[in-house]
Amino acid sequence: MSRESDVWATPPEFFEKLKEVFRIDRDVCALPFNAKCDRFWTPEDDGLKQDWEGVCFMNPPFSETELWVQKSVDSAMNGAVVIALLP
Numbered sequence: 001m002s003r004e005s006d007v008w009a010t011p012p013e014f015f016e017k018l019k020e021v022f023r024i025d026r027d028v029c030a031l032p033f034n035a036k037c038d039r040f041w042t043p044e045d046d047g048l049k050q051d052w053e054g055v056c057f058m059n060p061p062f063s064e065t066e067l068w069v070q071k072s073v074d075s076a077m078n079g080a081v082v083i084a085l086l087p
Helices: 012-022 062-077
Strands: 055-058 081-084
Touching (some): 012 081, 062 081
């Protein structure tokens, strides 16, 4: 980690264990080169504006953590399951 970026990829070994337990099917906050699921949203898709459903994973930019946590709470209230990796 450095102060030059607030975007950090989730370690693959860690994610695979989560996916096995929770059956995650969408990465709501990904970059094309580090998406953890076949179904994912990039910054261009803006996961904050999408309807989350199923079992979602997020590792949001640290500078926007509050926005993503609020979206995950709202989505969970509407039936989604959200697994989050937060600082």
